[in-house]
Structure formats: structure tokens, C-alpha cells
Amino acid sequence: MTLAQSHRLPSSGNKWIVFVLIGLVLGACSPKLAPVTQKPVTKPVESKTPDVKVTPKVVAVHTSTVSLILPFELNKLDLSSAATSANLSRADLAVGYYQGFKLALDSLTAQGYNFKLQVFDSNGDDSQAHSLAGNTKLRTSDLIVGPVFPEGIKAFSTAMHGINKPLISPLSPAAPAEFKNNNLVTIEPPxxxxxxxxxxxxxxxxxxxxxxxxxxxxxxxxxxxxxxxxxxxxxxxxxxxxxxxxxxxxxxxxxxxxxxxxxxxxxxxxxxxxxxxxxxxxxxxxxxxxxxxxxxxxxxxxxxxxxxxxxxxxxxxxxxxSDKVDYNDDETKQFIKAYRDAYHLEPSDYAIKGFDDGYYLGTLLSTDTEAFKKLDKLNYLGLHNQFSFIKTGNAGWVNTHVSIYQYQNFELKPVE
Structure with a gap:
């Protein structure tokens, strides 16, 4: 018996969405959908800080601008009959993460918040990431999520020097010390x-x-x-x-x-x-x-x-x-149903991560102007992992939560 593989988003089902994304690059406000709720952390993990229930409470009407920098690689995408899954792998990553993230903002929008979501294609290229840092719409965003690959983060972060706003590293477990950015928030535990x-x-x-x-x-x-x-x-x-x-x-x-x-x-x-x-x-x-x-x-x-x-x-x-999903969990089932209803596709791992990130970050952005200065006090239980941040010297915030599993009855079971 081999290790169980995570659910993957079928490549063939993603081709049509790429064209839709082209029209989204300039940004769009999230429409209201039925909310998909998330549960707060009930016990601190690797932290002695008190838990804060991450539940939205509308205090004022404000539109928060969020920018996603993802490797759609539209300039390289082969949509011919000869296209292989390898040609579409990065597009799968970008599309899945985007759709999950947007579904989270839609859920928050249904609760009274307002977001403007801007989408930028990094083309998976470091020079493009560096160039995007000069984009005025991106620089004036309230929150920037991406790039997703270490070299892209480094190139973008260097060009954004002096801009004091949160920069989220959503998928890379690269050690944040490599980037030396005090505003960086590393979500995947190194x-x-x-x-x-x-x-x-x-x-x-x-x-x-x-x-x-x-x-x-x-x-x-x-x-x-x-x-x-x-x-x-x-x-x-x-x-x-x-x-x-x-x-x-x-x-x-x-x-x-x-x-x-x-x-x-x-x-x-x-x-x-x-x-x-x-x-x-x-x-x-x-x-x-x-x-x-x-x-x-x-x-x-x-x-x-x-x-x-x-x-x-x-x-x-x-x-x-650090990213195991319990597909028997009621909230996971609720998310999968909402995702299917919205996109008529099965959610990938990246879609689940995108949803967790979007819900957590969108909530903080909308409810607490000082949130990104005290992430160690804002723990969160998501679908794929918990968020328990610590502040590093000059490399921003790092999520430290890691679970331990052991093989029992021929499958991985949580130890603690």
C-alpha cells in the first residue's frame, strides 16, 4: 500500500478558465455568495499567546484592495491538442489558488465586507516579478499575495523596498531569512x-x-x-x-x-x-x-x-x-460543495490553501488595522493547516504550526 495522494485538479478542466482569468487581471469586486464559514483555533499551538476568534464583525464600509501575483504563464500556455499536463501544471496552481482565494473573499463579502481583487500574472519569471513591483495599482494595494516561488519573492521584495505593507508568501516554505523583508508573512512553515x-x-x-x-x-x-x-x-x-x-x-x-x-x-x-x-x-x-x-x-x-x-x-x-486536509471534516465538505457550485470543478490542494489564506487574510484586513503587527495573537484553524505565527528578527512573520503523524492501520494518523 502506498502513501495516499492528495486530490488534484484535472488539467483538462482548467483550460477554459484561463481565458476567463485574462479578463480578471485588471481587478474585480467580489460578488456576494453564500458564506463558507471557518472555525477559530481553540487551543494555541506552539504559542503561549491567547487565541482570537477570527469571526468577522462589520464595523465600517470600506473597500480593501488585494493583489494576487500568480504564475498563470499565459504567454507560454499551450492549449493545442498536443498540450500535456506538464504544460498546464503551473496554470493549475495559479487557477486553483485564485479560485479558492476568491471564494473566501466572496464569503466575506456576503457578510458585509467589500474587496477589490486584482490579479497579476508573474509568468513564473523573476524579471517579470521585479517589473511588477513598479506597477502603481499593485503598490497601492492594501495587501499583496505572491509571488509564489522563492526567486520571484526575492526579486519582487527587493524592488518593493521602502513600501511598508504586508507581503504574503503563500506557498513557498523557503526560509524567510533569504528575503530580509520585515513585512513578509510566510504561511508555509519552513x-x-x-x-x-x-x-x-x-x-x-x-x-x-x-x-x-x-x-x-x-x-x-x-x-x-x-x-x-x-x-x-x-x-x-x-x-x-x-x-x-x-x-x-x-x-x-x-x-x-x-x-x-x-x-x-x-x-x-x-x-x-x-x-x-x-x-x-x-x-x-x-x-x-x-x-x-x-x-x-x-x-x-x-x-x-x-x-x-x-x-x-x-x-x-x-x-x-503542515498541509493535510481531513476530507471527512464537515467544514471541508461544506467548502468542497461551495467550490463545486461556484466553479463546477473539484478543488485542488492549491484551491484549499487559497481559501484558507483568503479567509484569514481578508478577515484581518477588514476588521483590524493593526492586525499585521500582532499576528502572534491571531491564531487560526483552517482546512489544510493551523496558523500560529511568530515574529522573526528582520524577516517578518512565520507560521510555525507543524503536526506529527504516524502510520497506524496502514495510513497516517495524527499523533498530536
Whole structure:
């Protein structure tokens, strides 16, 4: 059994909407639709700040201008019979996110708010993102959402220097320190917060004497390994030893003398390479017959279809997740129905994220002029994740909420 794949928006169903979007680039006011409500956070997550119920309360008639910068790539789009799903992948992302975001604003509009939604095509190009920063309509917006890719954010952010207004990074988990923008709001938790979450869980729940970090040799894994080491040292006051091993062809013999036959042996595997994981996880499975094994994997494992749930369950595998949707949840069902009614399509992951972002940001924009200065006090429970922000030094606000899941009955179940 493989990891369950998230619902995807069919590419063929999106071709018609691209033409509609061309007419929306200059902006449009949201029409009133039946509201799709969201629930507030009931308990702070990774935060000691009080919860604030994000429920709209109309205080004055004001039109808030929101600008979306998304990679529709209309200049590159191939709509011929020879078009492939790869040709439409970024358009799928942009269309799905836009439709979800707009549905959220429509819901808020039905409750008495007013929005002007402006849509800009970044063409997935850094120079275009930089150029858009000079657009007067965009610069005078109350809120700017996008670009979505790290290099585009960097190019746009640099050109927007001196403009003091919120800039939302909606989909990229890139470390915000790369952009050095104090107005940036990073919604997708960067990898370091996954590492910290795992370190805290290990220290508080499992309390091992040592943990083993299995490396493939790729330097990219340090983006996970370094913050994990820093976190586990800090939380345990260096009482938990971290043992590193660069694994070649599944050879784990070097650490066998250090393993326990009675207690769980904790392995951190930050790799995502398919070949490496196939060999290394098989070696751990063999080891598990004598030495109890518990594995903590990279968050990208969640959507890696080549990983077998039966194997991961035998290895007592944990995975951190920041965007898992519960399709049995009543509010998720309500959103899906509203989305189908509005667009006659199934919502993609990007549509769900767009809705969460639009509802949260639209509510803050309309109800509290100081909201973007105190996001740490405005937690929110969405359809795909919770928002629990902290303020960084000079890189704006970062959502830190990460959930931990473990394989039980051959599927991922929330641990906490």
C-alpha cells in the first residue's frame, strides 16, 4: 500500500478558465455568495499567546484592495491538442489558488465586507516579478499575495523596498531569512520548524539516550539536520547524543554496537532520494528484527508515492505535515460543495490553501488595522493547516504550526 495522494485538479478542466482569468487581471469586486464559514483555533499551538476568534464583525464600509501575483504563464500556455499536463501544471496552481482565494473573499463579502481583487500574472519569471513591483495599482494595494516561488519573492521584495505593507508568501516554505523583508508573512512553515517539532517530540515523549541521523551525503539534507541538532541540544541540554552515519548501499554495521535490543532505537532520515530510501529503509527493516526501530522521516515523504505504508508502519514511522486536509471534516465538505457550485470543478490542494489564506487574510484586513503587527495573537484553524505565527528578527512573520503523524492501520494518523 502506498502513501495516499492528495486530490488534484484535472488539467483538462482548467483550460477554459484561463481565458476567463485574462479578463480578471485588471481587478474585480467580489460578488456576494453564500458564506463558507471557518472555525477559530481553540487551543494555541506552539504559542503561549491567547487565541482570537477570527469571526468577522462589520464595523465600517470600506473597500480593501488585494493583489494576487500568480504564475498563470499565459504567454507560454499551450492549449493545442498536443498540450500535456506538464504544460498546464503551473496554470493549475495559479487557477486553483485564485479560485479558492476568491471564494473566501466572496464569503466575506456576503457578510458585509467589500474587496477589490486584482490579479497579476508573474509568468513564473523573476524579471517579470521585479517589473511588477513598479506597477502603481499593485503598490497601492492594501495587501499583496505572491509571488509564489522563492526567486520571484526575492526579486519582487527587493524592488518593493521602502513600501511598508504586508507581503504574503503563500506557498513557498523557503526560509524567510533569504528575503530580509520585515513585512513578509510566510504561511508555509519552513523546514527548520519541522525539525524543531520532531526534536521536541523526541525529547518530551520518547526520551532516548541517543538518536541516529542517517545521511545520504547530499548537502541539501543539512537544511533539516542542522536545525534538528540545534533543537535537540537546546531542549535536552545536550543530554541526548546525536550519532551521524553516512549510509552507503544500506550498510548500517558501523552503528550496530550502539543499538539497544530492548529500547526503541530512534533514526532520523532526512533524505528524499528514492533510490537511497529504498535501500536504507529495507536495511532498517532487516535491523528491526533484532533491534527495535523508530523512524522520523522528511516531510516530503507524505506525498512520496514510492514509499510503502506497510514498510513504514513496521518501522514505526513518524512524518511531520503542515498541509493535510481531513476530507471527512464537515467544514471541508461544506467548502468542497461551495467550490463545486461556484466553479463546477473539484478543488485542488492549491484551491484549499487559497481559501484558507483568503479567509484569514481578508478577515484581518477588514476588521483590524493593526492586525499585521500582532499576528502572534491571531491564531487560526483552517482546512489544510493551523496558523500560529511568530515574529522573526528582520524577516517578518512565520507560521510555525507543524503536526506529527504516524502510520497506524496502514495510513497516517495524527499523533498530536
Amino acid at each position: 523546514l527548520e520548524y519541522h525539525a524543531w517539532r520532531i526534536a521536541r517530540y523526541i525529547k518530551e515523549r520518547l526520551r532516548p539516550v541517543k538518536v541516529f541521523v542517517l545521511k545520504s551525503g547530499y548537502s541539501d539534507e543539512n537544511k533539516y539536520i542542522l536545525p534538528f541538532k540545534k533543537a535537540i541540544d537546546s531542549l535536552s541540554r545536550k543530554r541526548i547524543q546525536v550519532v551521524y552515519l553516512t549510509v552507503t548501499k544500506g550498510n548500517l554495521s558501523a552503528i550496530i554496537p550502539q543499538l539497544s535490543t530492548s529500547a526503541q532505537n530512534i533514526f532520523i532520515v532526512p533524505a528524499t532520494d528514492q533510490t537511497f530510501l529504498a535501500v536504507t529503509l529495507a536495511a532498517l527493516d532487516k535491523l528491526n528484527k533484532t533491534y527495535p526501530v523508530t523512524v522520523f522521516g522528511h516531510p516530503n515523504w507524505y506525498k512520496s508515492s514510492f514509499l510503502q505504508a506497510t514498510l513504514l508502519q513496521r518501522l514505526k514511522t513518524y512524518i511531520t505535515v
